Amino acid sequence: MTSTPQLPQQPSYKKYLVWLLPFIALVALILLMKASGSGQTQQAPTEVKKHLVNVMPIQWHQQYVQKYLIAGRAEAPQMAAIGFDLSGSVVNLLVDEGQQVIQGQILAELDTQRLMAQMTELSAIFNRANSDANLAKLSLKRVIELVDKNLESAQRLDETTESVNAANAFSDEILARKQSLQVEISKTKLRAPFDGSVVNRLVDKGAAVTAGQTIFTLQQNGQLEVRFALSADYANQLAIDQVVTVLSQSSPLLGKIKSIAQQRRLDTRTVDVIVSLTEPNRSILPGDLLNFAINSEVNSTGFWVPRKALVSSVRGLWSLFVVEAIDGELQLVAKLVELLHADDKKAFVRGALQDAELVVIEGVQRLVPGQKVLVAEGITTNSVAGLL
Structure with a gap:
């Protein structure tokens, strides 16, 4: 019986070699990463950069001065609406x-034909009156001679004497009428009552006008006056000839109080104060509005701060950034304040503030509460050291 040939067995270590090689590669990679990182230097963490702020110590006040601007209108020293004293037709406007x-x-000028005709008539009557008076004088002379010779009665002498007196009186009457008519003729020429300029011309040549009708409006040349309507309390603080400052759009002007009314105006319940400007200024014309500054002391406690130090807050209040020492470092604390008064540059506020506290005066839009800051130079060392 023949036997089947068998394959030679592989060594047992080869089946573990498949898992060993990836493990060796992973260990080598880890060692390589550690070796590459060990050569880098460790950097210390950097400190947070602190913001540099400008501050000022605030001071407590028991009152503040409130400034009011009262508007007034510039006026010419004299303003007149002029016209003829009699009616007629305008023949010339000069x-x-x-x-x-x-x-x-x-x-x-007015048409004078009618008046000149009356003058001619009166001249003829005057000449006739003079002739009658001369004749009466001659008759009186003859009667006197006859009376001296007892050829005429005393009654006749008296009658002749009175005839002379009547003739002279009539002659004087005609002369007075001529003088009166001469005055009327002179009034046909409208003349300027003072040096000035024409503001309005209300009629044209050829127009028929009545007595007293306004033909021109004139204003007098010279230093202008400004009329201010003040309350009686403020008006009583002023005096005649007191020098005051009047504010215009271009520059402030000096003026002197010319008059203070002694009664209130019924429509505004104010008192008129007229200020005469003592400095010439051609840029100001009658009708321009000028301002008069009045200062009033208000009894109220608070602090003056720059307006640019305020930050809008809730419910109509404002905020200020105050520098305080917290844990040995200077930090910002926001404090609510109430705005009592403000002008162009500063504001008077009250709130949870203390005297001599350091308030940030500018750049507040870049700040937040709790921010760590540095105080800019210019603040005394004692002020900053007192916080730390």
């Missing part, structure tokens, strides 16, 4: 709006 005039200058 000036127009915006022109400068001098006192006594003729501005307009």
